[in-house]
Amino acid sequence: MIKQFINLEWKSFFRSAAFKKNLAFKIFLGFFALLLILEFAAVGAGSFFLIEDGIEDGAITGTDPFQVVNRFLIYWFAADLGYRYMLQKMPVANIRPLLYLPFSKSKIVKYALGKTLLSFFNLLPAFFFVPFSIVLLVQGYNPVGVISWHLAAVFITLSINFLNIFMNNMDKVFYPMLVILVGLGILQRYEIYDITQHTEPVFSFFYDQPWSFVIPLLIAASLAYFAYGYFLKQLYLDTGLKSKAKEATTEDLSFLNRFGSISTYLKNDIKLIKRNKRAKMTFIMGFLIVFYGLFFMSGQFGNYGKVFAGIFATGGFLFSFGGLVPSWDSSYYKLMMSQNIPYRDFLMSKWWLMVIATAVSTVLATFYLYFGWDWWFAILAGAAYNIGFNSSVVLLGGAYVKTPIDLMSSKKAFGDSKAFNAKTFLLIIPKMLLPVGIYALFGETLGSNYGFIAIAVTGVLGLLFRNKIFTLIEKIYKTEKYDTIAAYAQKD
Amino acid sequence: MISITNLSKVYNGVSVLNIEELKIEKGQAIGLVGNNGAGKTTLFSLLLDLIQPTTGYILSNDIKVSESEDWKPFTSAFVDESFLIGYLTPEEYFYFIGELRGQNKADIDALIASYSDFFNGEAVGQKKYLRDLSKGNQKKVGIIASLIGNPEVVILDEPFANLDPSTQIRLKKIIKGLADDPNTTVLVSSHDLQHVTEVAQRVVLLEKGKVMMDKVKTSGTFAELEGYFKGISESYAPTAAISEEE
Known part of the structure; x- marks a missing residue:
């Protein structure tokens, strides 16, 4: 029976849509996964020495790197629980078809729980704890204590894994907890109240008393037992395996009617963003990117950094939402293609949405004024370029995006690897690099303000030629239409 | 109204549809029948x-689609x-389609009200997406949405599947109403021969992408269709028997 389960997993993994990509892309993806793992391992191994340096410099208060790690471990585990809550979901979808097959329910539950153990979320911490423990051993810490400490960390991670099973859909518990944790972090930062004083001894205890790893072991085991019981009770289509349905709310968006014929689509797009997890996440992310410019504050990139920041800060939504444009409507694309909808209106409504969002981002980015007029000019130039030029370029790239979007899942909100292809990649040049080039041409020769003006003027020119560009885009969308419909019809 | 000429569709060398000629008069109600893979959805x-x-073309009102x-x-479907x-929500969906088809909110509200017996207290007004x-x-909503704005061509693929018995009866009434309207051309496909012969004025039978029968409905059409499909299933029976003997 276990053989059957493994066989199922194997097929679901290798037959997933993500895997049916060309070889070059797989290698690329594998390379990135490896890089991430190596980075974690390097952090694990290097953190001991980094903290040691920090203590010597006086940047970190403490006597011993190990003790410092123990102090901050509470935040590590809190973060672990936090991002598991948001990202790790119970694999219920695969359970449904097993229900009426001749498996005992307890086997199904054990399989599902066992599956969560193998998840990426449990593996990733190992890349920190294993190298760090090895460094501790090399540095001459008591081996028995280190092993006990390490095992304790492993069992706490597993406890969090099982805890998360209960926590599914408990926003009322989760968000207050998040607020408390962030509050504690701030209190510690400003040295008002330090919770780590109380938690540090707990983690040190696992090292000092080598038998004590048994405590988290027992906790993990009992949580696993409770999770098993809980899950077993939930194994009905109308309880645990039910997808939650929220009560529908409607809102009056008739004020948008002033946009004329495209208002119909615009109203729809706003509902799309409001009512779908994935779209909502993208929307929020798009606006958080407003702060991206702060990365360039160190000044080592000079005005080029400002140009980049201007494009990014105002164009977050434009890039994240706009880059996937027809795909947002993928689940009902056939309707859009056979209904009484001229292509141009459909595209135009998306264009307006991006323009409005860019304008709002620009207003939000006013705070850059605090850092000087230069920054403000860069933001304005970036906004003009985004509105005039990039909004069309993004739609052009969208014509080649043929990845259906599952609106209900929030998993891939941080970027969809499948939407990545050579053509959309090439379009980065006009989107990001061209303004830098324009700046190089005018800013270096005539002075920085002329550089910003030149970027803005390019944007205005784009606006003047917008209808020409749109005719071109419309043509491409039409030739790609059949391929797009076929691609959207495929399910993951 | 609709004329199909030399229409064919080939996937990987396999022909899934091949219709030399098919003309549908304005106002006619066509029932399309055929087994899985006959080419109904492709058409x-x-x-x-x-x-x-792959080849050929379709003219709808002299427009090459x-x-x-x-x-x-x-056209609506x-x-x-x-x-x-x-x-x-279903209401918002109706308003959306309505706006695309030049209907205002009051028109749509009237339409929803007029089909209240079809929804049977479900689907609409439920605070559900x-x-x-x-x-x-879902199917009820989709079918009614395809009637918004008095389209001249209505295409419904297997509208009876998944519907409860009372709704099937009401849907038959609706489609018959459309069939009687001289301005509305209706294309309905179904696996249920009884439904098709009841609502359609003309029945087209597809088999492996080809039109095998095309007749104006008479009282004998149902028996004729049943005979045809019985023949197909029996023609496969001997081969199955042979393989069992081995």
Whole structure:
């Protein structure tokens, strides 16, 4: 029976849509996964020495790197629980078809729980704890204590894994907890109240008393037992395996009617963003990117950094939402293609949405004024370029995006690897690099303000030629239409 | 109204549809029958320009559907769930389609009210998004949405599947009403021969992409169709028997 389960997993993994990509892309993806793992391992191994340096410099208060790690471990585990809550979901979808097959329910539950153990979320911490423990051993810490400490960390991670099973859909518990944790972090930062004083001894205890790893072991085991019981009770289509349905709310968006014929689509797009997890996440992310410019504050990139920041800060939504444009409507694309909808209106409504969002981002980015007029000019130039030029370029790239979007899942909100292809990649040049080039041409020769003006003027020119560009885009969308419909019809 | 000429669709060397000629008069109600893989959905997808024909073309009101978009204003369809927008409530979906078809909110409200017996107290007014409705209720919404704005061509792919018995009876009444309207051309496919012969004025039988029968409905049509499909299933029976003996 276990053989059957493994066989199922194997097929679901290798037959997933993500895997049916060309070889070059797989290698690329594998390379990135490896890089991430190596980075974690390097952090694990290097953190001991980094903290040691920090203590010597006086940047970190403490006597011993190990003790410092123990102090901050509470935040590590809190973060672990936090991002598991948001990202790790119970694999219920695969359970449904097993229900009426001749498996005992307890086997199904054990399989599902066992599956969560193998998840990426449990593996990733190992890349920190294993190298760090090895460094501790090399540095001459008591081996028995280190092993006990390490095992304790492993069992706490597993406890969090099982805890998360209960926590599914408990926003009322989760968000207050998040607020408390962030509050504690701030209190510690400003040295008002330090919770780590109380938690540090707990983690040190696992090292000092080598038998004590048994405590988290027992906790993990009992949580696993409770999770098993809980899950077993939930194994009905109308309880645990039910997808939650929220009560529908409607809102009056008739004020948008002033946009004329495209208002119909615009109203729809706003509902799309409001009512779908994935779209909502993208929307929020798009606006958080407003702060991206702060990365360039160190000044080592000079005005080029400002140009980049201007494009990014105002164009977050434009890039994240706009880059996937027809795909947002993928689940009902056939309707859009056979209904009484001229292509141009459909595209135009998306264009307006991006323009409005860019304008709002620009207003939000006013705070850059605090850092000087230069920054403000860069933001304005970036906004003009985004509105005039990039909004069309993004739609052009969208014509080649043929990845259906599952609106209900929030998993891939941080970027969809499948939407990545050579053509959309090439379009980065006009989107990001061209303004830098324009700046190089005018800013270096005539002075920085002329550089910003030149970027803005390019944007205005784009606006003047917008209808020409749109005719071109419309043509491409039409030739790609059949391929797009076929691609959207495929399910993951 | 609709004329099909030399229409064929080939996937990887396999012909899934091949119709030399088929003319549908304005106002006619066509019932399309055929087993799985007969080409019914392919034909509908071609009529809606959702796939490209390998050869030939379709004229709808003298408009070539693969070249112009001008057929869209007078054509409407419900083929499958991908015609529904999951995150809208049924009412919002009707308003959306209504706006696309030049109907105002009052028109739509009147339409919803006039079909209240069809919805049978379900589907509408439930504070639910379309994606949370049952398959049958989703279908009801899709079918009614395809009637918004008095389209001249209505295409319904298997409208009876997933519907409860009372709704099937009401749907038959609705489609018969459309069939009697001289301005509305209706294309309905179904696996249920009884339903098709009841609502259609003309029955077209597809088998492996080809038109095998095309007749104006008479009282003998049902028996004729049943005989045909019985013949197909029996023609496969001997081979099955042989393989069992081995």
